[in-house]
Amino acid sequence: MNAEIIAVGTELLLGQIANTNAQFLSAQLAEIGVNIYHHTVVGDNPARLKKAIVQAEERANLIIFTGGLGPTKDDLTKETIAQHLGKQLIIDEIAMQTILDYFDKTGRVMTANNKKQALVIEGGNVLPNEHGMAPGMFINAGSTYFMLLPGPPHEMQPMFRNYGRPAIEAEMGATEKIESLVLRYFGIGEAELAEKLSDIIDEQTNPTVAPLAGDGEVTLRITARHRQGSVARSMIKEMEEKVNLLVGEYFYGYDETSxxxxxxxxxxxxxxxxxxxxxxxxxxxxxxxxxxxxxxxxxxxxxxxxxxxxxxxxxxxxxxxxxxxxxxxxxxxxxxxxxxxxxxxxxxxxxxxxxxxxxxxxxxxxxxxxxxxxxxxxxxxxxxxxxxxxxxxxxxxxxxxxxxxxxxxxxxx
Amino acid sequence: MNAEIIAVGTELLLGQIANTNAQFLSAQLAEIGVNIYHHTVVGDNPARLKKAIVQAEERANLIIFTGGLGPTKDDLTKETIAQHLGKQLIIDEIAMQTILDYFDKTGRVMTANNKKQALVIEGGNVLPNEHGMAPGMFINAGSTYFMLLPGPPHEMQPMFRNYGRPAIEAEMGATEKIESLVLRYFGIGEAELAEKLSDIIDEQTNPTVAPLAGDGEVTLRITARHRQGSVARSMIKEMEEKVNLLVGEYFYGYDETSxxxxxxxxxxxxxxxxxxxxxxxxxxxxxxxxxxxxxxxxxxxxxxxxxxxxxxxxxxxxxxxxxxxxxxxxxxxxxxxxxxxxxxxxxxxxxxxxxxxxxxxxxxxxxxxxxxxxxxxxxxxxxxxxxxxxxxxxxxxxxxxxxxxxxxxxxxx
The missing domain is CATH 3.90.950.20 (CinA-like)
Incomplete structure (x- = not known):
């Protein structure tokens, strides 16, 4: 499966926030073997969002949207996608109940705008929002899947982990497990490491080997895919030994250490x-x-x-x-x-x-x-x-x- | 001027890092009145990068690239853009000297890969890199400007501030001057500050007043536009006095201080x-x-x-x-x-x-x-x-x- 992530929100284009949602989703999708070739950010503008959808459809069969599901007039992601797919928006009773409960509990006054958040695209699966009011959606539209997620990371991340990712894995009929390991090096530059490992890096297919530099250190991520997790892990082990025969003297630790x-x-x-x-x-x-x-x-x-x-x-x-x-x-x-x-x-x-x-x-x-x-x-x-x-x-x-x-x-x- | 930011790097698509460069550049460009309607991220893949360039040319007249200027074989941004523009890569002597000096000073072994970093696109202006080896570039290609910046934020940010942004401002022949001033506060929360200043913030037009929280401090950016810089500056001064009548006891400094x-x-x-x-x-x-x-x-x-x-x-x-x-x-x-x-x-x-x-x-x-x-x-x-x-x-x-x-x-x- 090839995915593209489209973030919707003028606040991203003004530099008020970074697109950490794309980072989170990319790392999650890499873990289940979904390829991503593009991230796109567009503002709260239906015409430009529509063009971005058309472009994404040409190159991906899974398009994940973040943002634009809120209650204000600017929030137009689901309206634009529904129109693009020729589908209606219908009220999701569970989402509506969540919204009514919230206003009941807090004693706040509910406005017509808030009701808009309970609307979902007909024929799709609703992804429950356990940390906010806007539900997510997963829609199978023939050759392309559409997933709509809310913008706030504390709503989006648990929704994706608990409902979005399992839904994608189910559609993929996930047969392969993906395992990865990060190796950390010090005292060698990125260029020197890449040169020492050039044969390995040039030949990589499965496992893949990717160097990354940062903060005076170099890291190497080894990723392997196999039906059995244990086999993927031993493929990584084997590659690690091959790599460290060449650069082992600079190796100092795994994954998130320092x-x-x-x-x-x-x-x-x-x-x-x-x-x-x-x-x-x-x-x-x-x-x-x-x-x-x-x-x-x-x-x-x-x-x-x-x-x-x-x-x-x-x-x-x-x-x-x-x-x-x-x-x-x-x-x-x-x-x-x-x-x-x-x-x-x-x-x-x-x-x-x-x-x-x-x-x-x-x-x-x-x-x-x-x-x-x-x-x-x-x-x-x-x-x-x-x-x-x-x-x-x-x-x-x-x-x-x-x-x-x-x-x-x-x-x- | 309408800009688009294209970040190049597979590490972004794998979710290893967030695209904070797009955030930084967007905030900088917003300050000088450049509109941004799209951010794009593509991997280290010349074919997909080329397509992204063609798309960006249709909708922007300034395309800013970050990343892909490093020494490895994966780093292909300038090669791809040079080919797209039908231009040659030539050695920049100053950049070459920086590289030679670095290897001379540290006693490390220089590889052929490192020399590649001194190549620039002919006919462009070189943006010096004071914190790394890859120079940036600014190219006027008829109806579209191309700016190439390195990926590491500690190299990119000073390069853009000191060379990239002034180059863009010069091309825009900016008729309105934009001045801004950051006021820094300590010992007061963002919500409390915003409440004390709510009348000012609600009424703002020119100058604008924007609070921003971070790292236990609160900052306030006052931005004014006027044909004459001196008038813009006195508009800011007046607003500063109005603001500090209300929250002056927490004020401690201006702009990039601490x-x-x-x-x-x-x-x-x-x-x-x-x-x-x-x-x-x-x-x-x-x-x-x-x-x-x-x-x-x-x-x-x-x-x-x-x-x-x-x-x-x-x-x-x-x-x-x-x-x-x-x-x-x-x-x-x-x-x-x-x-x-x-x-x-x-x-x-x-x-x-x-x-x-x-x-x-x-x-x-x-x-x-x-x-x-x-x-x-x-x-x-x-x-x-x-x-x-x-x-x-x-x-x-x-x-x-x-x-x-x-x-x-x-x-x-």
Missing amino acids: LMRELLKTLEEKKLTIAAAESLTGGLFQSEMTAVVGVSTMLIGGVVCYSNQSKLTLCNVKEETINKYGVVSEQCAIELAENIRSMLGTDIGISFTGAAGPDSLEGNPAGTVWIGISFKNQQPKSYLLKLAGSRNGNRKRSVKYGCYYLLQELQQR | LMRELLKTLEEKKLTIAAAESLTGGLFQSEMTAVVGVSTMLIGGVVCYSNQSKLTLCNVKEETINKYGVVSEQCAIELAENIRSMLGTDIGISFTGAAGPDSLEGNPAGTVWIGISFKNQQPKSYLLKLAGSRNGNRKRSVKYGCYYLLQELQQR
Whole structure:
């Protein structure tokens, strides 16, 4: 089945809201193997909506509409589609009862406009709205299916999940299960990853392999289709192994995780505590760590030693170290990491010092960053980064690299 | 001018991301009076993209494309448009230099794919990309203008603001000037603000007054149109005065500022230094401060005292204070603020301690937060917050309140 999503609403064309409905529906439809080749947005204008329907009919056999089912004069989606299909609008008694109950319960005055919401297209199936007044519809119009959904996401999403998606699956006589898995990579660019995997990506059919870049990381989505879910899952497993033979060194986690979450998971498993001394990152590492619930058994605390003075006062860095090597130095990073660890008596100390930008610092170009990692009773480690982003891009990437290097260290133990 | 936005990218059709680019561009174009009647999304497929172009040409005289300018084989937007227009792709030397510099600086391996990003359509104007490698383009093709922008929002948005929008305005030879001003408020909800301003909002024509809520703040955009920019600006000024007669007590700044930026501006003007002790905010206050360029003369540093132990070790809080009053207490907040100020010898010390959530702490419900503010040679101040958000919502709002209260203190001096 090939679908097209048509969102109706002038508020989308004015940029007041983003079309998150199309995103939600696309992800849902991808899961059941429905292809989508187009999203369209039109305003509350019957003539333009009609043209969009005609175009969509030429290229899709399932057209899903969101929005335009409300009570106002502007809401004309079902009226336009009914006219296009040569069908009548009739009152849906259940929807009408929902509307009457609402006004009865709230004591509000019902207007003629509100009754309009109970109208549905004759001959279609009604999709109940459990979170609002406008029912949805699913209509089999010969070669094309039409599905009408309300615009507000909190009404549309449960309606689609509970009634819309099952109705589509029933029509498809769904024989195939679709499974997918997201693999997450760090320390490799999108272009480099795509090149290393070019043979796999060029040959892909089932499973499919799709790279996606974002926020300094690269993700890969593997999707497989098969009558049996278990077979689809083992097809994915096989592809994962093939992929990670080539880029496994950059792999760090599955699906909705992050480097910070993986790090915290590992610290928790190994029952390790951590403290941090942050110069250029200014508290970002600890703040991102604190964002996760349950971190208090792992993160003891740390310092934000943004100025040279605070490196001396708060973290006992030797004045000699700063005079001799500067603050953008391996020596300073190591002293910070070792001192914060011993001050707080933790298993691990981590430090970040460098030039976030836009200016250079001590002759080091913006983006030069030293990360120090100290383990109890062991030689400290240090890592040099040469970043090329904005000030805040560099700060964020430094935190990601800190998580990544520490994760690698911990996994080797 | 009538515009259409075509987003290119299979990741949009798979529901991996929402089309926020169309939202951003629509809002920007609405500000300069360009009408938009359609948004379209197509995948990385030249045939379907070509059809979308032909359709858009029938109904718009400005077509803006986002996405498909990257280095991979899937990225085919400029190739498809060049072919459609019968034009060649040529190397843009500035873009090529940016790419060479990036690989030189980071020491990464450049692939043939990356060079493809420096290609532009002949005869067009290049829109510089200050945050990435793919340049944008603006092409006058007879009756239709084509604008090509990169997909990642952090590259696209500044490119459009700085180069794309001015290029469109120049072509429109705009006869009416459109001026707008954003007023920012904190400590008042959107509904309350809208109610206080209901007479003004109901009567609005020119200037228009539009409230918008987001991120715990409320903003108000005043937009005026007039042949003369100076007249439009004084119409805005007049409206601003009318509005702030009613809600001025919550007003804190204009346009793209933030509470943190206003605080830093005030600290700079008054030549004051600051240090922070953060428990539940975990470094977020200092991290947000460090995000701003030039903060090093003001922020000396501080501690992240997430655990009770670190409050004692790093910030010399008396054990007795914690035993007697707990860490979610006015006493603890004040000691933290006073101690961090005296440890670092700054003019101001600020502290955050409380229960971020989801669990309660020491019998205090999640969202109970104490903020302490210490000034040299003065009685310390403390503020109690009772927040009702998520863990991270509460952390972020605590930081905003810290900035807000400190700003108020400083403005009264």
